[in-house]
Amino acid sequence: MNTADPGPGAAGSRPAEYRAARLQERLAAGPYAELALRIEFRGDAVLVRAVAGSPACRSYLLDAVAEEFTGLRVHTDIALADTGVPDHPEAVQ
Amino acid sequence: MTGGAAADRAVADRGVSGRTARIAAIGDIHLAPDAAGRYRPAFQRLGGVADLLLLAGDLTRHGTVAEARTVAAEVAGLDVPVIAVLGNHDHHDGCPDQVADVLREEGAVTVLEGSSAVVPVGGMQVGVAGTKGFGGGFAGRCGSEFGEDEMKAFVRYSRSLADGLRTALAELAGCDLRIALTHFSPVPDTLAGEPLEIYPFLGSYLLAEAVDEGRADLAVHGHAHAGTEHGLTAGGVPVRNVAQPVVRHAFALYELHPAEAAGC
Ligand SMILES: [Fe+2]
Numbered sequence A: 001m002n003t004a005d006p007g008p009g010a011a012g013s014r015p016a017e018y019r020a021a022r023l024q025e026r027l028a029a030g031p032y033a034e035l036a037l038r039i040e041f042r043g044d045a046v047l048v049r050a051v052a053g054s055p056a057c058r059s060y061l062l063d064a065v066a067e068e069f070t071g072l073r074v075h076t077d078i079a080l081a082d083t084g085v086p087d088h089p090e091a092v093q
Numbered sequence B: 001m002t003g004g005a006a007a008d009r010a011v012a013d014r015g016v017s018g019r020t021a022r023i024a025a026i027g028d029i030h031l032a033p034d035a036a037g038r039y040r041p042a043f044q045r046l047g048g049v050a051d052l053l054l055l056a057g058d059l060t061r062h063g064t065v066a067e068a069r070t071v072a073a074e075v076a077g078l079d080v081p082v083i084a085v086l087g088n089h090d091h092h093d094g095c096p097d098q099v100a101d102v103l104r105e106e107g108a109v110t111v112l113e114g115s116s117a118v119v120p121v122g123g124m125q126v127g128v129a130g131t132k133g134f135g136g137g138f139a140g141r142c143g144s145e146f147g148e149d150e151m152k153a154f155v156r157y158s159r160s161l162a163d164g165l166r167t168a169l170a171e172l173a174g175c176d177l178r179i180a181l182t183h184f185s186p187v188p189d190t191l192a193g194e195p196l197e198i199y200p201f202l203g204s205y206l207l208a209e210a211v212d213e214g215r216a217d218l219a220v221h222g223h224a225h226a227g228t229e230h231g232l233t234a235g236g237v238p239v240r241n242v243a244q245p246v247v248r249h250a251f252a253l254y255e256l257h258p259a260e261a262a263g264c
């Protein structure tokens, strides 16, 4: 990144990198203690991935992401944790 | 233990065919009262598919007593013994001992920290040694006991927990099968998928050293939500990351076979 291109979200606000760090701190301190959110910058878009423990947690994360990255192009992939029984064991050698 | 007695116990023990131990394991379920019951339907089916359930830490979100109660209710009265270590989240509220007590008293969970437990399975003795473990990094790329007091304390803490695992595994020397249960990872293999920059916060090679010295048959850990399931220590011990987002089920299932006849 050079000085002519301040990066996504820099216009009139904090650079996106700092916004990402602030989001992660906010989520860690929040009701779901979420520490495993993956945030990546691809060109002018932000990619956010996580696995949420419940539908309520998922919508909380989506809201927080949308709020923190207002004005940026955001792609999210926040899956719900699957709590089914595995259909077969692994034979560990 | 004689062969005859072992055979009799194999018949007497529930749900076991031959000399196989069926281990269910899950970490990072991060429960709180609003998620109560999410794992219960799957856990209630454990009796049919496993001989014991291992919980690899981060059972709660913030380590509060209320969250520990949710976890205890989730595993209380299951058909299989439940053995756990705590994770960093279970320490967050500053009362890990209370969290462990609630799990023991209300959930009948055996909570390990530098200690071990032995479960009879099909005439075998299956030993589990556990510690939360801590970070510090992996051989050649790790922190050392040097410089500021804070850095020394960080590395010393990690070393003392790994020493606890070593001592606990030594207690299991005579068991047919030995499992090392931690929250932090003993190897970098199972962290693949996590950013390289945070590896030192995800595990420590000191744990792997203890696993190898204690001749464990399997090492199970959690903590690395974006990691991968399979790894191996330098000594050849299989490692499994059972963090819930990695396992993508209520638990992972592993079948273990003892290499040769032994007894505790
Ligand atoms: Fe976790």
Ligand SMILES: [Fe+2]
Residues within 6 Å of the ligand: B058, B087, B088, B089, B183, B222, B223, B224
């Ligand atoms: Fe953790």
